[in-house]
Amino acid sequence: MSSATTAPAITLIEAITQALAYEMTNDPSVLVLGEDVGVNGGVFRATAGLQLRFGMERVLDTPLDETTIAGLTVGLATQGMKPVAEVQFDGFVYPMLDHLVCHAARFRNRTRGRLTCPMVLRVPWGGGIRAPEHHSEANEAMFTNVPGLRVVMPSSPQRAYGLLLAAIRDPDPVIYLEPKRLYRQYKEEVPDDGEALPLDVCFVLREGSDVTLVTWGAQVKECLEAAETLAAEGISAEVVDVATLKPLDFDTIHESVRKTGRCVIVHEACRTAGFGAEIAARLAEHAMYDLVAPVERVTGYDVPIPLFRLEMKYLPSVEKIVAAVRRTLAVS
Amino acid sequence: MSSATTAPAITLIEAITQALAYEMTNDPSVLVLGEDVGVNGGVFRATAGLQLRFGMERVLDTPLDETTIAGLTVGLATQGMKPVAEVQFDGFVYPMLDHLVCHAARFRNRTRGRLTCPMVLRVPWGGGIRAPEHHSEANEAMFTNVPGLRVVMPSSPQRAYGLLLAAIRDPDPVIYLEPKRLYRQYKEEVPDDGEALPLDVCFVLREGSDVTLVTWGAQVKECLEAAETLAAEGISAEVVDVATLKPLDFDTIHESVRKTGRCVIVHEACRTAGFGAEIAARLAEHAMYDLVAPVERVTGYDVPIPLFRLEMKYLPSVEKIVAAVRRTLAVS
Amino acid sequence: MRTAATFEIDYVQYLGEDGRLLREDLPDFARDPKVLLALFKQMLLVRAFDTKAVALQRTGKLGTYASCLGHEAAHIGIGSAMQIDDVLAPSYREYGAQFVRGVKPREVLLYWGGDERGNHFSGPAHDYPWCVPIGTQCLHAAGAALAFKLRDEPRVAVACVGDGGSSKTDTYAAINAAGAYGLPFVLCIINNQWAISVPRKAQTGARTLAQKGLAGGLDCVQVDGNDLIAVRAAMDHALKRARAGHGGSVLELVTYRLSDHTTADDARRYRPDEEVKAAWTREPLVRMRTYLTGLGVWSEAEELAWREECNRRVDEEVNAYLAVPPPPVTDMFDHLYETLPLDLAAQREEAIEWEARR
Amino acid sequence: MRTAATFEIDYVQYLGEDGRLLREDLPDFARDPKVLLALFKQMLLVRAFDTKAVALQRTGKLGTYASCLGHEAAHIGIGSAMQIDDVLAPSYREYGAQFVRGVKPREVLLYWGGDERGNHFSGPAHDYPWCVPIGTQCLHAAGAALAFKLRDEPRVAVACVGDGGSSKTDTYAAINAAGAYGLPFVLCIINNQWAISVPRKAQTGARTLAQKGLAGGLDCVQVDGNDLIAVRAAMDHALKRARAGHGGSVLELVTYRLSDHTTADDARRYRPDEEVKAAWTREPLVRMRTYLTGLGVWSEAEELAWREECNRRVDEEVNAYLAVPPPPVTDMFDHLYETLPLDLAAQREEAIEWEARR
Numbered sequence A, B: 001m002s003s004a005t006t007a008p009a010i011t012l013i014e015a016i017t018q019a020l021a022y023e024m025t026n027d028p029s030v031l032v033l034g035e036d037v038g039v040n041g042g043v044f045r046a047t048a049g050l051q052l053r054f055g056m057e058r059v060l061d062t063p064l065d066e067t068t069i070a071g072l073t074v075g076l077a078t079q080g081m082k083p084v085a086e087v088q089f090d091g092f093v094y095p096m097l098d099h100l101v102c103h104a105a106r107f108r109n110r111t112r113g114r115l116t117c118p119m120v121l122r123v124p125w126g127g128g129i130r131a132p133e134h135h136s137e138a139n140e141a142m143f144t145n146v147p148g149l150r151v152v153m154p155s156s157p158q159r160a161y162g163l164l165l166a167a168i169r170d171p172d173p174v175i176y177l178e179p180k181r182l183y184r185q186y187k188e189e190v191p192d193d194g195e196a197l198p199l200d201v202c203f204v205l206r207e208g209s210d211v212t213l214v215t216w217g218a219q220v221k222e223c224l225e226a227a228e229t230l231a232a233e234g235i236s237a238e239v240v241d242v243a244t245l246k247p248l249d250f251d252t253i254h255e256s257v258r259k260t261g262r263c264v265i266v267h268e269a270c271r272t273a274g275f276g277a278e279i280a281a282r283l284a285e286h287a288m289y290d291l292v293a294p295v296e297r298v299t300g301y302d303v304p305i306p307l308f309r310l311e312m313k314y315l316p317s318v319e320k321i322v323a324a325v326r327r328t329l330a331v332s
Numbered sequence C, D: 001m002r003t004a005a006t007f008e009i010d011y012v013q014y015l016g017e018d019g020r021l022l023r024e025d026l027p028d029f030a031r032d033p034k035v036l037l038a039l040f041k042q043m044l045l046v047r048a049f050d051t052k053a054v055a056l057q058r059t060g061k062l063g064t065y066a067s068c069l070g071h072e073a074a075h076i077g078i079g080s081a082m083q084i085d086d087v088l089a090p091s092y093r094e095y096g097a098q099f100v101r102g103v104k105p106r107e108v109l110l111y112w113g114g115d116e117r118g119n120h121f122s123g124p125a126h127d128y129p130w131c132v133p134i135g136t137q138c139l140h141a142a143g144a145a146l147a148f149k150l151r152d153e154p155r156v157a158v159a160c161v162g163d164g165g166s167s168k169t170d171t172y173a174a175i176n177a178a179g180a181y182g183l184p185f186v187l188c189i190i191n192n193q194w195a196i197s198v199p200r201k202a203q204t205g206a207r208t209l210a211q212k213g214l215a216g217g218l219d220c221v222q223v224d225g226n227d228l229i230a231v232r233a234a235m236d237h238a239l240k241r242a243r244a245g246h247g248g249s250v251l252e253l254v255t256y257r258l259s260d261h262t263t264a265d266d267a268r269r270y271r272p273d274e275e276v277k278a279a280w281t282r283e284p285l286v287r288m289r290t291y292l293t294g295l296g297v298w299s300e301a302e303e304l305a306w307r308e309e310c311n312r313r314v315d316e317e318v319n320a321y322l323a324v325p326p327p328p329v330t331d332m333f334d335h336l337y338e339t340l341p342l343d344l345a346a347q348r349e350e351a352i353e354w355e356a357r358r
């Protein structure tokens, strides 16, 4: 009996729980810590049942302080544990930056390999769920300029499972950003086979020949829908899910653009100095002769994501993506 | 007697002291706070003499905690003061990000104008001074993706004076990054006339027709030198000092590239997702038909800036800039 | 062995759980039943508002909402002790304190209804808005207190934070700064025993939360936070001290969160029923009601009438809230900087165009 | 009025400034003059190293260097009390503690000489490197202590932080976490009265720095940090408590920074000469020397001989340091990730090419 054919369909958040449980079973040095991750199973239920199953010493509630979580995690990781820390929402990650930038990302380099910091920080990420202030931030760009980190974002239950396993197994620190909007949006069969996905490739989710849509996280779904809409008009869009932002697999993106000649980059974060800029910059450096139209960015505006009465007007949408594609196609 | 003709030549750090003193004289709500800014006059002497001159209530030493400095500054600014906070070195700014991103940058927006946060954070910035670990970071990119902030970097004594006055007078929060490498590198006449410079323009420091060098901070000097070297070979380089990174005056850059058709972006920070990416991205979006060669970036590598035995091998240099220009010119 | 330092932390309580006075030395304000009555009526009004707000959320007319059920004595005690020139830096739950200071219920609803305009409230223009990143408001209050001290103004900054928030580094930073500068600062740690699912004892090894203040050399006191008289008395004392230039205080107000953490939470997952049931016997309204009825200044009939009045007022506020049209899309651009940067102006045009297409 | 809690903080001192014993109840280790003598000799060695390092900086053979002048009792007391399996998380000044644990002087010099390889030191492989961002090491130590507790290992994590660093939020966070989890954690606050130019009294309103630990419910004690016997005794006690599973401690070691903050600093700008002069009368070597000489186990001749030996050893280390060739340019790439990402491999090639051109 192959587990692949009998795996039940689960949501993205359930795939995360499944990956955590798999790896905790597999590797006794893996532990989970964060606010409310214990009895409560996390405010999003990512750690539901884990404390019961693995005990208080593998699943730790922390005092309410993100500096504490970050610093303890670095301490644990540098002393032989594999901590998977959860920050409750994207908007609370800023107090963790000091330990992430100055320490987690640097211990190996600073000590020339003597001390290492194999840790994962799980961050429920992004907007679109009508949440209160500071609960909807797309702040991935600030991690991508930090040498020594890996920055990963899944966009489906299967990729959530495979990429989280890879993140935990990685010997260096990984920021694992979880698009909350996708947590429960749909289900997919996810065999609990312990198979990790690679942390250094972009996934081509749909092949196409007229334009390349490059995106990550919750906007993957919008891009796939946009591609569908465009297909109805006879426009063939390729959709690339970046998945691992840092280190960036630019080759896959470049190959796609070489084929299509057009590129629309889509992300929720503010446009200016968002991670889309890096992709556009690499295209400007390396793909100038492949492009037949200027690169387009469909992004959040350069304002804080508004509270939910205006939130959807801030976010990219299928309409906006389709319009951008049409603009690039108008160029010849 | 015009003060302009009799102004003594001063260093960049002295120009900063001069601007602080001018504005403190002018506006009683301006105050200075930070670690060692009082009797000691700051570890770089930026606030030398100010406590004696303006009193303990205008120049405050803080407890040793950057979170404290950031949070107090936001409190002061939202209650009618104009605090100019100093963080001792770039590498210690990370614990301030939470208050900068979540509060300083948002109070006006959050309260729809009821509370505002007119503050300046002065950050001695960047490498090249053989300093210890965490004292040489080029971390400007992370501020540029934060809506609500202004990000400014002077590159000469005159611009340091004029831009700091503007930053203090600005009704919104400004991150003012000071290239320490230039603090005492050369002197320039800086009339103490209280004239601010605009916070939303790039400065064209040298006109040229073959290539545009876009840069900021300490690399301005390297670019000017590179331009000089290139001139000797008959290559005419235009040098643009971005000066205000956010909001970005892309028009000036675009205009220059429209003229030269070539662009080399130079910055100390790590390449990936550095602010150069945003400039390259805008060129990819808006200047595709103006460019005759791919954009080049000459930057720090994607590693933490090494301790000083390797530091200069990490940083951009005149040689590296010249080589990049030659590469763009090889394309026709 | 020499002793380097000794400390003692008092516990302040006047009214027992059964509504009887535990001590004779009542503070002046509490000798006037009219004063207590007015405060009690405020507590009832907040309770009515809170009940309605939860109902609105359940019917989809409000976003996530943080209930203040059980905190009425703490919140009204804090708000009523302050002067209007003082600054309040609330967390996200202290509606009672804010109502006393002039914030309108409709504004609270607007905020939780996903509209920033709720923060442009009718309370003192210098008061801080709700603060979601736990504990950060404490440092803003300390900064405000520093402004008052530097300008020699007789004003006090008051911050509220939870038992969970007492672990937050910002809270410590505020305590330390207040001590270092001798600031007119009062920190109210509202210990409602839970930080979402994390119980008080898991937050810290400290015996009391009041003693957090010792780390900064502040005056520390633990207060029965369900006893309005105690809260108000402790606040009066701390505010007076601060206003007189004698420095900052930490008040631990011991109470209980009778509700879920927010409407997005289900406390039954982590909290025993019996604990909640027991907490209901100590809640702040019952004991105040018993006391006032005992004094002969309150009756069941008066309570019924006042509750009706409360519901009428709350309904009026709810209707006003529901009638607020959505903000224009330009609102997200127009308050970010005093002057719209060119970059942003272009994006604002984009947004307007998209609106026009709808 | 009920009392919620009381606290008492002891002051530990055995040896007076004049080198005379102040109390009879000497701890066991201190009853053996040989033990004290060995520690004293370590103190002299550190002093010799420190003097040399400052001289190296002055002659351009070292970058900025943070002297440990005056801290010898504190540092040797800490280092010698620890077991090799314990973890030390130093700030940037505790060379004495590190030497005792096996770090070589040449490695300290390499680090301040601008070479990361100094952090790949001969001390315990699990010890933390020097930590520049003030206070952050405290949380790493707390995390290490948590690892020990979870794995049920009889190990203790010790962090050192300064008086200035006691204001740092990370330090509080470590204290609180240690209390909340009951961790085998010892925090040594080395109060040398100055944080660069900011005096102790400007850091905090707290009467002692030891009481910072009360905020997390830790055991708190103030120690004469110039008294090696006191430091060692207090450390022994705290380590034993921690190892036995009884939780964490905060030790305030009161000492004085006799040097400039670092070689980049000029303390005459902010610190009165008389204060420094007075501090020299209380410094740790003098009193230990007096005591040991009084016991008859040490003499001027022995001291002269030992000092010569110290200088010889230090010179050997300096020569070893100066002989280290610069690291290859590839070093900045090769230790960032376990496996070099493709992106970075290209940049590494670039760097190699530039090297080839030189």
Ligand SMILES: Cc1ncc(C[n+]2csc(CCOP(=O)(O)OP(=O)(O)O)c2C)c(N)n1
Residues within 6 Å of the ligand: A035, A064, A066, A088, A092, C093, C132, C133, C134, C161, C162, C163, C164, C165, C166, C192, C194, C195, C196, C257, C261
């Ligand atoms: C910095 C930060 N981390 C996490 C959260 C998520 N969160 C919201 S409320 C809360 C618990 C707060 O507990 P407590 O401080 O006791 O206040 P209470 O809600 O009980 O009033 C948490 C963890 C947050 N808002 N801010």
Ligand SMILES: Cc1ncc(C[n+]2csc(CCOP(=O)(O)OP(=O)(O)O)c2C)c(N)n1
Residues within 6 Å of the ligand: B035, B064, B066, B088, B092, D093, D132, D133, D134, D161, D162, D163, D164, D165, D166, D192, D194, D195, D196, D257, D261
């Ligand atoms: C987070 C951070 N902020 C500022 C500095 C700059 N700095 C280095 S040492 C120092 C003073 C430290 O004083 P203290 O903690 O008393 O330790 P000491 O140097 O006296 O041993 C400061 C402000 C730093 N290294 N890290």
Ligand SMILES: [Mg+2]
Residues within 6 Å of the ligand: C162, C163, C164, C190, C191, C192, C193, C194, C195, C196, C257
């Ligand atoms: Mg609580």
Ligand SMILES: [Mg+2]
Residues within 6 Å of the ligand: D162, D163, D164, D190, D191, D192, D193, D194, D195, D196, D257
């Ligand atoms: Mg000190």
